[in-house]
Amino acid sequence: MVSSAGDLALDYSAAGVPVRDDLRDAHRTLLDGLRRPGCWFTSAARLAIATESRNAPHCALCRERKAALSPEQPRGAHERTRAGRDLPDAVVEVAHRVRTDSGRLSRAWFERTLASGLDEGPYVEGVGVVTMLAGLDYFCRALGVPPFPLPPPLPGAPSRHRPAGLRSGIAWVPILAPEDASGPEADLYDASPMIPNIARALSSVPEFVRLLQHMTRSHYLALADMSNPAAGRAIDRMQIELVAARVSALNECFY
């Protein structure tokens, strides 16, 4: 996948090392995606969600919750950015919690969030924005590069597209199975014999399935290589998996 984002110039110079072209392309593609309208949010709203999530580690409520034995105990309002001032409370909650304390999210929290007025589609789109940006920001932090500025929004209206064939009951959110993918989603998944749940998780907003594929292919391994223990990059597979597992342990991620 080659991005349409040639105007997005990303500065990696602070790293002092060459950065692979496929990584650069993935980053441009991600930021290009964030500046466009999505299924449910305008481009301005998506960028506001991104800005909120990036600021979340500095939010006093998030810090208090992170330190608390139960994340549900500290009450209060999130500290908002100027960009996020008009976002619904539930959207800000998603942006902050998914960024700062995703390991302690619960089904009860998810259901409360939806009950407060956020539909499943916008929820998934918000999760997509927050998670992708988190990955990009952590890459930059690890490499020693300042976080890339978010681009200005591009015009257009949300598509309000909901894929046919979504099924509920597997996860908290509806999922599109490969065998049910049709129409615009017919090519959403590749021909691998096994498409794991992580690859399907954001499928109610198909853009993020494609973005995740792009991200994992360049930052980790292609799906087809994941079952190959000899697959690796300049670090070998064991090193890759140690790094991955340690990140996941620190994020308290069971999956």
Next chain:
Amino acid sequence: MSGSFSGVSVDLSAVNGPTGDDGGVAHGVRLVAFVDAVMSGDDAALVRERAALRSKLTDEARVDTCATVGAFNVVDRIADATGIPLDAGMAAMSVAVRAELGLSRFASAANTPAAANTPG
């Protein structure tokens, strides 16, 4: 805790924190220390660990390490925010490893049915 990866014995305990040795993974100590520094928010530690990693890995390898950190900060959040269960095949294969690492202590373990904790 140990496991076998492609016929090579590795020490899994480093996943849960520094152990003082590489555990069968080349530069494992430095990699874990680097990840911890990235994730901790401690900028001074990160500067230190980045320099330490520079002495061990090529530029390409360091970029790949950073890319892996980025990738798993995406997928971890997606998994936990969508409540996806562990895939059945992986669940069956990983019962012992998950038990050894104590992964059921994580809240997101609730998203995978308890039956998945029975060896396949």
